[in-house]
Amino acid sequence: MFWTSVLITLVVLYFILTRLFIIVEMREEVIQERLGKFKKNLKPGFHFLVPFVDRPAYRREMREQVLDVPSQTCITKDNIEVAVDGLVYIKVMDAHKASYGINNYQAAAINLAQTTMRSEVGKITLDDTFSEREAMNENIVREIDKAAGPWGIKVLRYEIKNIRPSNEIVDTMEKQMEAEREKRAEITHSEGFRQARINESEGEQRSQILVSEGARQRRINEAKGKAKEIELIANATANGIQRIAEAMQKPGGELAVRTKLVEQYIEQFGSILKNSNVSVLPTETANLKTFFEGVSKVSDHTKSKEIKGDN
DSSP: OHHHHHHHHHHHHHHHHHHHEEEEOTTEEEEEEETTEEEEEEOSEEEEOOTTTEEEEEEEEOSOEEEEEEEEEEEOTTSOEEEEEEEEEEEESOHHHHHHTOSOHHHHHHHHHHHHHHHHHTTSOHHHHHHOHHHHHHHHHHHHHHHHGGGTEEEEEEEEEEEEEOHHHHHHHHHHHHHHHHHHHHHHHHHHHHHHHHHHHHHHHHHHHHHHHHHHHHHHHHHHHHHHHHHHHHHHHHHHHHHHHHHHHSTTHHHHHHHHHHHHHHHHHHHHHHHOOOOOOOGGGGGHHHHHHHHHHHHHHHHHHHHHHHO
C-alpha cells in the first residue's frame, strides 16, 4: 500500500513538473495556449507554465526544411507525357501563422509545388524542359511563395530532380538523335570531300600558273639571250667592218682584202665540190684565171707605185 502511494505521488509530481516547466530548444519555437487560446510564442530557453491552464500547443521547426515532391505525370505543350519530381526548400518564418493559418503546411507546400509544376511544364515543349530548368524552378518558387505567405512559411528554392519521358518517347528520341548524328556525319564527310576537291583544283590551278610562269620566264630569258647574242654579233661585225675599212684606207689594204676574199671563195668552193655529188661546175669557174690575172696586174701596179713613191 505504501509503495503504491509513493508511485502515485511520483506520477502526479512528474505530471505537474512537466506541465509547470518547459524547455524550448534552439532550433524551434513553441506556441503557448492558455485555456485554449493563443498566449505567445515561446523562444528557445527555459519557461514556466501554469499547470492545467497553459499548455504547449505546437512545436514548430525553425530551420530550413527539405520536402520531397513525389513524381507526377505532366503533359508538355506538344502533348507528350513526362514524369517529373523535385525538391522544395521551405522555412517557417512565423510560427503563429504556421500553426493557425493552415493545418499542415508541409503537405500544402508539396501539393502546391506539384500543381505549379504541372502548370509550368504545360507551357513549354519537351525539348525545352531540359534546357529551361532554371527558369521553371524560379517560376515555381515565385508562385508557391505567393500562396505560402499567409501560412507563415517562405519558399527558398525549388529543384527539379528528374524529367523522365515515357519509354516510347525515349525510343523515338534515341532514333531521332541517331538520325541527326548520321546526318551530321554525312554533312561532315561531304564538306570534307568538297574541300578536298577545292584544294585539289586550287593546287592544280596553282601548278599550271607556276608552269606557265616558268615557261614565260624561260622564253623571256631565251629572247634576252638571243637579243644579247645578236647584239654581240652585230657589235663584233661592226667592229670587224670598221677595222676592215680602216685597213683598206692604208696602203695595200684594198689588195689584202681582195686577196682574203679570193682565199675564202676558193676555200668555200673547194668544200662545196668535196661534199657534192654534182659533176657540173658553175660558170664562174671559167673566169678564175681571168680573175687571178687581174689580181696579178693590180698587185704589180701597186708595187710599182710603192717603188716610185720610195724613190
